Amino acid sequence: MSSSQLCRWILAAFFLASPTVLAAQEVILSAKSGDLTVEGKLLEFDGEFYKVDTQFGPLTVDARTVSCAGAGCPTAQDTTATFSVVSDGPAAQALIEAFALYQGGDVEIATGAQGAQTMIVSSEAAGPLAEVQLITPATHTPYAALKDGTDTLVFSTLDSPDPSHTQVIGLDAVVIATSDVNPVDAITMDQLRGVLAGTITNWKELGAGDSTITLHVSTGDSGFQAHVAALGLAPAAGVMVQEHARMKDMADVVANDPFGIAVLPFSSLRTAHAMGLRGSCGMHNTAQVFTLQSGSYPMTYALSVARPAKRLPLFAREFLEFLRSEQAQAVVADLGYADMGIATRGLDSQGQRLANSMMIIGKEVPLADVREMTSIMSGAKRLSATFRFQAGSTRLDAQSRENAESLAAGLILGNYADKIVYLMGFSDGDGRARQNKSLSEKRADAVKAALIKAAPDGSLADVDFRILGYGEASPLVCEDTAADAQINRRVEVWVKDQAETPTQTPAE
Incomplete structure (x- = not known):
């Protein structure tokens, strides 16, 4: 074997992750091209790479390029990917089942001691593909499973301690639910806390008829309960409530109770009605797929999957890629979450938002900016993809x-071909209007840079980006809290046909 031929067989050993350490037995690795062989004792195999102790020293070889013969060759059990999934909801199991189907396989669920469940993924063509242990976290700290270096994925709606190794796959929210026959369409946080504290007990105090409020609660979904606790939305001790074991059961009861009210996850809403959330300035937002996707509903949170800072088995890595696909996102939507797809809305559907915001924008905002903004939005479509920044x-x-x-x-892919792509930056109402306008434009420019970085070199060269900053000209919510201000600090994306757009100089 020549040195140049040998080099083609060698891969850096640091690529090996969670290898199977095998009893050292002889193997013969033959190149599928048929012109090269390597003989030696098999030291490790991780499902993708062989590490063999040869006369030349330890060599690491890509398993896809060779066939293995000899007593030391790994068995089907050795080549099956094994990892764990920690999940505080149903999403992980449903998505693994969808991925197995996508791979042409099927899933069998085995129940072991003390109810432990393992998903066994296999196919007729390839045999066993993966064994995935399902773990339900016992506490509000599901990410603790990532600290011991194991091959583990964590699905959770709680904030990940390591955003760089976290992938958002869907969106959920805390919503206030009633029956759709209830005439009260919106509620303030103070009013809601009054209901939960037992100081508001009758619907007439919220603008409806003289009827006693029935407060429904559930102890299910530990991740959601953590969000409720953080928002201070748990019922006070001693308040009369109707308890339910499961969120979805409670949603069905509330949907049929004209005097009922409950705090629910958006994903468990079913046929119950989501009340709008009204701020102190009079603006209100309702939880809908678009408002969650665009981040304009105040109590939105992410469903994400976190991975360890190590190389996972191939099946797990391909599964993470699958989560971005249309097939996976359809599963996310079927589970009741807002998916990560990009939806569009025209100016007409956001008329109430603009009418509300015009009443509360700062006096320092130039009228010319408002006119320019509304002129561009007229005939344009807003994309749900909205950009916000770390603090x-x-x-x-x-x-x-x-x-x-x-x-x-x-x-x-050309989804917005022949369109101008406007990146419109907005700020909160804190500070001087001129400074906010400049900052919002810089953040819009940062989004353009992020889009170019996310694409292969030069592939967005033909996109007509327009960078604009409007500062505090169009708030989405009243700024009653720091979280509300964060909602207003964003970059929106609007697209408009080239033919409908008046000639103007793009901002740089």
Whole structure:
């Protein structure tokens, strides 16, 4: 074997992750091209690479390029990917089942001691593919499973301690649910807390008829309960409630109770009605797929999957890629979450938002900016992909990074061909209007840079981006809290046909 031929067989050993350490037995690895062989004792195999102790020393060989013969060759059990999934909801199991179907396989669920469940994925063509242990976290700290270095994925709606290794796959929210026959369409946080504290007990105090409020609660879904606790929305001790074991059961009861009210996850809403959330300035937002996707509903949170800072088995890595696909996102939507797809809305459907915002924008906002903004929006479509930043920086948050990947892919595919893509930056109402306008434009420019970075070199060169900053000209919510201000600090994406757009100089 020549040295140049030998080099083609050698791969850096640090690529090996969680290898199967085998009893050292002789193997013969033959190149599928038929012109090369390597003989030696098999030291490790991780499902993708062989590490063999040869006369030349330890060599690492890509298993896809060779066939193995000899007593030391790994068995089907050795080549089956094994990893764990920690999940505080149903999403993980449903998505693994969808991925197995996508791979041409099927899933069998085996129940072991103390109810432990393992998903066994296999196919007729390839045999066993993976064994995935399902783990339900016993506490509000599901990410603890990532600390011991095991091959583990964590599906959770709680914030990940490591955003760089976290992928947002869907969106959920805390919503206030009633029956659709209830005439009260919106509620303030103070009113809701009054209901939960037992100081508001009659619907007439909320603008409806003289009827006693029935407060429904559930103890299910530990991740959701953590969000409820953080928002201070748990019922006070001693308040009369109707308890339910499962969120979805409670949603069905509330949907048929004209005097009922409950705090629910958006994903468990079913046929119950989501009340609008009204701020102190009079603006209100309702939880809908678009408002969750665009981040304009105040109590939105992400469904994400976190991975360890190590190389996972191939099946697990391909599964993570699958989660970005249309097939996976359809499963996410079927489970009741808002998916990560990009939806569109025209100006007409956001008329109430603009009418509300015109009443509360700062006096320093130039009228010319408002006219320019509404002129561009007229006849344009807003995309649900909206960009926000980590606190005090121009670094995109986790959801925005996923939005950048999705939008860049859509631009490459020509989904917005022959359109001008407006990146409109907005700020909160704190500070001087001129400074806010400048900052919002810089953040819009940062989004453009993120989109270009997310695409192959030069693939977005033909996209007509327009960078605009409007500062505090169009708030989405009243700024009653720091979280509300974060909602207003964003970059929106609007697209408009070239033919409908008046000639103007793009901002740089």
